[in-house]
Amino acid sequence: MVVRPNNTAAGGSDSLWARRPRWIDYVITVAAQLLTLLVLEAMRPLLPLAEHPMLFVLVTMFAAYIFGSGPAIAAALVGFLLYDYEALAPAGALLRVPTDKQGWTKILVFLLGHAVVIIAMVQARKAQRRIQRLADEATALNLSLRQEMAERERAEAALRESEQRFRTLFGSLPVGVVVIDPRTLRFATFNESAARNLGFTPDEFAEVTLTQLEALHDETLIRANMARMVGGERLEFETKLRTKEGQARDILVIGQSISSRDEPRVLVIWMDITERKRAEEEVRRLNAELEQRVAQRTAELEAANKELEAFSYSVSHDLRAPLRAIDGFSNALLKSYADKLDAKGRDYLQRVRAAAQRMAQLIDDILGLSRTGRVEMHLERVDLSAMAAEILDELRKSEPRRHVQTFVEPGMIVTADPHLLRIALGNLLDNAWKFSARRDPARIEVGSVEHNGERVYFVRDNGAGFDPRYADRLFSPFQRLHTEAEFPGTGIGLALVQRVIRRHGGRVWAEAAVDQGATFYFTLPEVET
Amino acid sequence: MNDCEILLVEDNPDDIELTLLAFEESRVCNEIMVVRDGQEALDYLFCRGKYAGEELKALPAVVLLDLKLPKVDGLEVLRQVRADPVTKCLPIIVLTSSKDEEDIVRSYSLGANAYVRKPVDYSQFVDAARTLGLFWLILNEPPPRRRPCR
Numbered sequence: 001m002v003v004r005p006n007n008t009a010a011g012g013s014d015s016l017w018a019r020r021p022r023w024i025d026y027v028i029t030v031a032a033q034l035l036t037l038l039v040l041e042a043m044r045p046l047l048p049l050a051e052h053p054m055l056f057v058l059v060t061m062f063a064a065y066i067f068g069s070g071p072a073i074a075a076a077l078v079g080f081l082l083y084d085y086e087a088l089a090p091a092g093a094l095l096r097v098p099t100d101k102q103g104w105t106k107i108l109v110f111l112l113g114h115a116v117v118i119i120a121m122v123q124a125r126k127a128q129r130r131i132q133r134l135a136d137e138a139t140a141l142n143l144s145l146r147q148e149m150a151e152r153e154r155a156e157a158a159l160r161e162s163e164q165r166f167r168t169l170f171g172s173l174p175v176g177v178v179v180i181d182p183r184t185l186r187f188a189t190f191n192e193s194a195a196r197n198l199g200f201t202p203d204e205f206a207e208v209t210l211t212q213l214e215a216l217h218d219e220t221l222i223r224a225n226m227a228r229m230v231g232g233e234r235l236e237f238e239t240k241l242r243t244k245e246g247q248a249r250d251i252l253v254i255g256q257s258i259s260s261r262d263e264p265r266v267l268v269i270w271m272d273i274t275e276r277k278r279a280e281e282e283v284r285r286l287n288a289e290l291e292q293r294v295a296q297r298t299a300e301l302e303a304a305n306k307e308l309e310a311f312s313y314s315v316s317h318d319l320r321a322p323l324r325a326i327d328g329f330s331n332a333l334l335k336s337y338a339d340k341l342d343a344k345g346r347d348y349l350q351r352v353r354a355a356a357q358r359m360a361q362l363i364d365d366i367l368g369l370s371r372t373g374r375v376e377m378h379l380e381r382v383d384l385s386a387m388a389a390e391i392l393d394e395l396r397k398s399e400p401r402r403h404v405q406t407f408v409e410p411g412m413i414v415t416a417d418p419h420l421l422r423i424a425l426g427n428l429l430d431n432a433w434k435f436s437a438r439r440d441p442a443r444i445e446v447g448s449v450e451h452n453g454e455r456v457y458f459v460r461d462n463g464a465g466f467d468p469r470y471a472d473r474l475f476s477p478f479q480r481l482h483t484e485a486e487f488p489g490t491g492i493g494l495a496l497v498q499r500v501i502r503r504h505g506g507r508v509w510a511e512a513a514v515d516q517g518a519t520f521y522f523t524l525p526e527v528e529t
Numbered sequence: 530m531n532d533c534e535i536l537l538v539e540d541n542p543d544d545i546e547l548t549l550l551a552f553e554e555s556r557v558c559n560e561i562m563v564v565r566d567g568q569e570a571l572d573y574l575f576c577r578g579k580y581a582g583e584e585l586k587a588l589p590a591v592v593l594l595d596l597k598l599p600k601v602d603g604l605e606v607l608r609q610v611r612a613d614p615v616t617k618c619l620p621i622i623v624l625t626s627s628k629d630e631e632d633i634v635r636s637y638s639l640g641a642n643a644y645v646r647k648p649v650d651y652s653q654f655v656d657a658a659r660t661l662g663l664f665w666l667i668l669n670e671p672p673p674r675r676r677p678c679r
């Protein structure tokens with residue numbers, strides 16, 4: 001609390017008094033002398049002693065003290081003129097020039113006495129003023145001192161608070177923070193995490209050196225790093241430190257100098273990254289393992305694929321040979337021994353031949369299906385309309401006597417493997433051609449519609465159709481919805497179509513009703529070529 | 530002339546019989562020499578092994594070569610025949626069950642003159658035999674066939 005001088009209220013009159021003109025002093029002084037004379041004259045009959053001139057001297061003394069030497073001299077002169085002092089002649093005597101030696105002595109004594117009194121009082125007044133000034137100064141000084149002290153206290157409190165905060169922060173940091181004396185390699189300051197992370201109590205930690213902690217105890221290296229940091233470099237590196245039990249931990253170190261003028265110091269922040277490194281290592285290991293597993297699987301797949309190829313090869317080669325023998329020798333029998341067989345026997349042999357040839361066809365179809373799934377795809381822009389027209393043209397040439405109306409939507413361009421697409425489209429059109437054989441005129445339509453933002457292509461005929469209950473079985477190999485006698489076929493065609501479309505990332509489905517014709521839809525996703 | 534017109538390299542007895550029958554039926558050739566594996570084919574062509582020391586003999590007009598053969602396979606026979614200066618021009622027709630693209634490519638790249646797939650349908654086989662005989666034995670002018678045996 002700042003203490004202010006309690007003169008604010010009196011300040012107004014004080015300043016008014018202080019600003020009075022000089023002549024007021026004289027007027028007051030003379031008035032006081034006159035008042036004194038009146039009082040003395042009034043009291044003369046009562047108090048003979050009141051003749052004593054000391055009262056005038058008193059007024060002079062006060063005037064000297066209050067107003068200074070000027071009014072005091074004026075007071076003395078007035079007194080001198082107005083009254084007769086005991087030591088002097090009666091009033092008015094001074095107007096007369098003394099005639100004797102005694103008279104001069106009295107005047108001299110009067111003057112000297114007053115002079116002494118005036119000088120003394122003026123000095124006293126000066127001394128009083130000086131004392132007052134000194135006192136004022138002391139008060140002001142005291143005040144400012146007190147302010148300063150309060151200020152300092154506040155600063156100290158703030159500092160204490162800040163230090164407390166810092167200490168709490170320092171202590172509770174999960175990372176280790178240490179200040180190292182690079183000369184002794186001991187920890188001048190450290191937080192609890194630094195000690196605990198390495199399994200030490202703070203007391204124990206104060207006793208260890210960095211060399212003891214460093215995994216390789218390589219003091220030369222440590223000192224080199226210290227020298228670099230003291231030299232102003234900021235270092236960040238990974239190292240290994242040992243725990244109290246001797247276990248190595250991976251530590252990320254960030255260090256820089258915080259040396260004062262007379263004491264080199266290095267501030268080091270360290271983070272235990274053992275778990276992180278372990279996790280990274282684990283990820284790396286898993287990745288490597290995964291890669292190895294992928295490689296292994298790929299190799300297995302390749303081997304399986306090779307095996308499959310060998311199998312296919314063997315099928316095509318070895319299964320056909322007996323079929324050739326069956327067909328060939330049946331034929332030889334029919335030719336060379338026809339006279340020894342009756343009609344039934346010849347019919348049986350014909351059936352044997354037909355069966356062998358059908359089996360050969362089945363084998364070829366299976367191999368074709370298997371190949372379709374394995375051959376490499378080469379995507380390019382393909383004119384689906386032109387391809388459909390071409391296939392229909394071939395079909396028409398194969399059966400020129402059939403009357404078939406065909407409609408192909410022009411300008412259908414797709415991205416596909418042309419070879420595979422031709423297999424798919426060929427099978428769909430083959431089917432349409434085959435199953436519309438009993439219609440006159442037969443109708444085959446190839447076109448496209450937009451459905452849910454996707455282009456859907458279709459092949460439609462007005463042929464035999466099929467029962468939609470079996471629609472999902474349609475695309476399985478060797479599934480047939482018609483007898484061989486009705487419509488010949490091995491049941492592989494739509495399986496092939498599905499395989500081709502799926503390899504292009506598309507879908508294929510069918511809509512039909514018995515004797516209402518069939519529509520086969522497929523999609524071919526647009527891809528960048 | 531006693532020399533064979535056609536050398537048939539084939540291990541399957543049924544196929545041998547059928548091939549002979551087909552050629553017989555097609556009436557284009559009645560001189561067919563049959564060997565049953567790749568080694569024997571090479572021995573025959575190079576007069577080695579059991580064919581060593583035989584009289585001077587003409588090369589066949591054409592060789593019908595199966596690919597899948599015991600001991601030495603058809604492609605290896607093809608390679609050795611093409612590597613030898615005496616037989617490198619010998620017309621060789623691969624006659625096999627396989628329609629495998631790789632077989633076809635490798636046969637041609639090793640110097641086969643033709644590649645024919647044996648049809649299951651015997652009638653087609655007879656047609657094929659007739660066509661082959663007509664082309665290679667009658668229409669085609671073969672390279673010089675005489676050569677000294679070693």
